[in-house]
Amino acid sequence: MDSIFSMFLNDYYIQVLTMLGIYLIAALGLNLITGVTGQLSFGHAAFLSIGAYTSAIISLKLQLPFVVALLAAGLMTAIWGILLGYPTLRLTGDYLGIATLGFGEIVRVVFLNMKITGGALGLAGIPRSTSLTMVIILVFITILAMFRLENSRFGRSLIAIREDEIAAEAMGINITKTKITAFALGTFFAGVGGGLYAHLIQYLNPQDFGFVKSFDFLAFIVLGGLGSIPGAILGTTVLTLAPEFLRFVADYRMMIYGLLMVFMMIVRPRGLLGGVKLSRLFAKKKVQTTGTSASGGAN
């Protein structure tokens, strides 16, 4: 399926770009939860792993088509998102962060001890069904979905919750239900990303979905600018490709990566594109012609 790409890209770059696409889908999901709705989640990798294992087991044991496996991965992950969200989304800020962190570790240990997941040996022999073309299409669908969401009535209620929960409640927003819906949607995309990951790498091991991976996703969206779709895309791209392109400095690459982040936070504490909204980027011209003073979204 990727024959067009292999004409001008070698396998290595195709692999890196496919991975980038998968991370984009998952990061945009986390951006909905943490960036738009303001609910800190340290367990995003766990949701990725739920999707990955679900799809892998469906492919291996039931031999169902890849599309079905992907959809099931998304839905299963969303169900777990709701199950975790219901009791924990009453918590705020750091407390929610700690609860999701705990959940992430539980998921990892459970997968490590289950028979069907292959335990510590991991799950091997997953068919390689993920292609770059497919991932690119799914990335576009995800961006479109996020864009539509952000500019809907529901999306505005998410932003209101992030801005001020008490005021949002006073506006007549059902806080708990709205947060759980956002959580379910965000984890759905993590699950789809996980399914794609499983069918790209062809091997799953619970250790690959630990806290560090969750933190990576958080770093993607924080660097890009919380709550901004272009920000999440840019942050993910920079931080996914940077370690690859920094390979020539070998042992120092993680150090440079770290320095980059520290520097970023000093220069642009709200992220590269903090406060930049896709809709406002396009709407700027229109706003000026109608005479409304353009706020531009950025500060």
Add this chain to the structure above:
Amino acid sequence: MLEINDIHVSYGAIRALKGVSCQVDQGEIVALIGANGAGKTTTLRTISGLIRPYTGTISYKGQDIIKLPPHQIVNLGLSQVPEGRRVFTRMTVLENLEMGAYSRNDKANIKLDIKKVFERFPRLEERKGQLSGTLSGGEQQMLAMGRALMSRPTLLLLDEPSMGLAPMLVQEIFSIIQEINQSGTTILLVEQNAHMALSIANRAYVLETGEVVLSGAAQDLANDPQVQKAYLGE
């Protein structure tokens, strides 16, 4: 219209309300006055469903609302302007007003109501594209009130509208409250500035450490030597 009967609220071991009862009739401005920590805000937050009392009843237009979640209470026409204004600082003035109409679905009328809010608060119209975090305190209070009006409330709950505002602005805000009342919205006002509150209210309740200690016509309370001594500084 609103009847509160013997509500008790505790924060952990601290008893914030020890049996507060009061009522608000259609078309009135009712003020709850009292010192810091008297339980004024707690009473208001209990009415809007943000806090649940362990005993007591609250009925609104004959309907028991004590078990309803906040968003359903808003849908009944009971809208709150929270203490400290709490505008959505990273949204524009216009977006804040649109959020206020969240519980409604009639787009055409929402536009009409935004126009009305702008007529009442011309300063908000001048700044409609501005992020509301950049507004002054008085403008934010106007926005918070405008936002609450966007849900077309029949009863408006105002929590400390004068807080942190210059005396000139306090005057302006209070005359706007009167205007809102004259155009048909009943108002329950919580205020530390007893002087201002009593000057526009029909009736008032004086709260002290979680209990109603005095109540009556605002005029009478303003002339009451006890109230004058404790709250009006005369």
